[in-house]
Amino acid sequence: MKFKKNILCIGAGYVGGPSMAMIAYKCPDCRVTVVDINPARIDAWNSAELPVYEPGLDEIIKKTRGKNLFFAKDIENKIKENDIIFVSVNTPTKTFGTGAGMAADLQFLEKTARQILEHSQSPKIVIEKSTLPVKTALAMERILASAKGKITFEVLSNPEFMAEGTAMADLEKPDRVLIGSRQTESGLKARAELVDIYARWVPAEKIIISNIWSSELSKLVANAFLAQRVSSINSISALCEKTDADISEVARAVGMDSRVGSKFLKAGIGFGGSCFKKDILNLVYLCSYYGLQEVADYWESVVKINEYQQDRFIASILGSMFNTLAGKKICILGFSFKADTGDTRESPAIYIARKLLAEHAQVVISDPKALKNAAIDLASDKGKITYIEDPYSAASGCHALAILTDWELYRKLDFQKIYKSMVQPAFIFDGRNIIDHKKCFDIGFNVYPIGKPALSRFEDQSSV
Numbered sequence: 476m477k478f479k480k481n482i483l484c485i486g487a488g489y490v491g492g493p494s495m496a497m498i499a500y501k502c503p504d505c506r507v508t509v510v511d512i513n514p515a516r517i518d519a520w521n522s523a524e525l526p527v528y529e530p531g532l533d534e535i536i537k538k539t540r541g542k543n544l545f546f547a548k549d550i551e552n553k554i555k556e557n558d559i560i561f562v563s564v565n566t567p568t569k570t571f572g573t574g575a576g577m578a579a580d581l582q583f584l585e586k587t588a589r590q591i592l593e594h595s596q597s598p599k600i601v602i603e604k605s606t607l608p609v610k611t612a613l614a615m616e617r618i619l620a621s622a623k624g625k626i627t628f629e630v631l632s633n634p635e636f637m638a639e640g641t642a643m644a645d646l647e648k649p650d651r652v653l654i655g656s657r658q659t660e661s662g663l664k665a666r667a668e669l670v671d672i673y674a675r676w677v678p679a680e681k682i683i684i685s686n687i688w689s690s691e692l693s694k695l696v697a698n699a700f701l702a703q704r705v706s707s708i709n710s711i712s713a714l715c716e717k718t719d720a721d722i723s724e725v726a727r728a729v730g731m732d733s734r735v736g737s738k739f740l741k742a743g744i745g746f747g748g749s750c751f752k753k754d755i756l757n758l759v760y761l762c763s764y765y766g767l768q769e770v771a772d773y774w775e776s777v778v779k780i781n782e783y784q785q786d787r788f789i790a791s792i793l794g795s796m797f798n799t800l801a802g803k804k805i806c807i808l809g810f811s812f813k814a815d816t817g818d819t820r821e822s823p824a825i826y827i828a829r830k831l832l833a834e835h836a837q838v839v840i841s842d843p844k845a846l847k848n849a850a851i852d853l854a855s856d857k858g859k860i861t862y863i864e865d866p867y868s869a870a871s872g873c874h875a876l877a878i879l880t881d882w883e884l885y886r887k888l889d890f891q892k893i894y895k896s897m898v899q900p901a902f903i904f905d906g907r908n909i910i911d912h913k914k915c916f917d918i919g920f921n922v923y924p925i926g927k928p929a930l931s932r933f934e935d936q937s938s939v
């Protein structure tokens with residue numbers, strides 16, 4: 476079959492896989508190919524067990540794979556065969572050299588640009604889908620321009636705003652699709668090609684265009700604003716615990732102001748995930764680079780509050796369990812950074828588990844989708860760690876439960892049954908405020924929510 480457009484995506488990760496599956500699904504007249512330098516990842520995309528757990532993804536893959544969606548390993552040929560190339564490689568925080576711990580590591584992006592340059596035999600539209608520091612397109616253009624006029628490349632910015640766990644719904648009904656381009660004739664033409672793809676299913680008013688730098692910067696700023704809301708509500712949760720105010724009531728009252736809005740005001744153990752921290756640090760680094768130290772400090776505080784929230788949670792466990800955890804068994808319910816994903820990158824659970832192990836607690840980890848990743852994350856940590864998927868078996872014989880992920884299944888657990896199988900006095904630390912605290916207290920638990928008065932049978936000994 477002859478396809479109208481041939482689209483390639485370099486990088487078959489959490490973004491590349493789902494976003495290209497959606498394009499293939501919505502554009503049956505386009506051939507979409509996804510490549511990766513990691514052959515195991517491509518094998519997994521071609522197997523029954525996809526490398527990414529995302530509600531609704533399986534169905535879309537079943538409908539498209541082998542028809543107009545392909546996962547392939549020969550990057551070289553695929554670059555040759557396709558005209559539109561999305562770049563969705565990882566852009567983690569740099570761990571070495573200048574900007575270590577803050578700046579984005581652009582080595583994978585640069586390698587990709589060089590691969591595109593080396594193997595292209597015809598003009599290409601190259602689309603930045605990865606999250607990048609503002610002005611990266613300039614570097615990309617400079618690398619691609621070294622083709623010395625033989626082949627033309629047009630670089631566009633089209634950042635991805637999907638969230639894990641809701642990726643398919645976000646991709647199908649995005650709040651907006653942002654496309655940044657150069658304002659040249661060829662830039663506008665390339666932009667029109669990309670608009671044409673999204674216009675198949677995204678309403679015209681939701682496809683927004685901008686200059687290329689605004690597009691790159693908007694992605695970092697969008698994440699910084701979202702993370703800032705989480706840190707703002709978490710900072711107030713600390714004050715609630717001191718004053719008998721209830722963070723859920725405060726969040727509801729504040730969020731009902733339409734100028735504020737109700738989303739992203741759930742207090743918890745702090746944000747995790749592969750992007751918020753890295754993107755804010757990237758923004759902080761950019762501000763420092765441009766000499767805007769006050770602005771850098773302002774955004775860095777969002778990350779600091781996030782770390783403070785996790786430390787507070789651990790202090791609460793230690794303080795309320797009589798200041799010693801040595802030899803006690805703590806059951807961690809949920810290890811992924813949020814519900815409906817198996818992703819544990821930057822999950823607060825990693826930090827919390829490590830702190831518990833440092834107190835010589837025995838840690839039992841339960842999660843419906845993230846146990847494999849949890850075992851990898853903690854592979855080199857010393858101490859007694861066990862992994863048990865079934866929450867009832869995991870909780871049995873434990874002194875405390877720490878709820879770290881907002882999985883729906885934890886709301887519905889039979890806490891009476893769990894209580895009976897635990898060592899007394901039994902504790903629950905609800906790091907996500909998802910269970911019925913009063914009911915659990917009445918069963919016999921000592922219950923410690925976030926930003927609400929503790930329901931405890933003991934004097935307040937915690938240092939929170």
Ligand code: NAD
Pocket residue numbers: 485486487488489490491510511512513516550563564565566583584586587604605606607635636637638639749750
């Ligand atoms: P990921 O690590 O899951 O996937 C990136 C993939 O790129 C990996 O499989 C890696 O092997 C591959 N890769 C790296 N260099 C390559 C090369 N030279 N050639 C071919 N393949 C190469 O990362 P991700 O979570 O999909 O994120 C990708 C980008 O999208 C990042 O910039 C991230 O900030 C951004 N983003 C992520 C999300 C999210 O929810 N995860 C959402 C929006 C934006």
Ligand code: UGA
Pocket residue numbers: 606635636637638639640698701705738739740741742743744745746747748749750751812813814
């Ligand atoms: C986030 C953004 O929401 C996406 O728009 C963006 O595309 C993506 O980052 C990215 O660039 O990678 P994601 O990290 O997948 O998506 O998940 P979120 O739903 O944003 O949750 C992030 C963290 O904040 C989670 O740990 C979550 O539990 C926490 N959170 C979120 C709260 O603690 N409270 C809230 O009210 C909301």
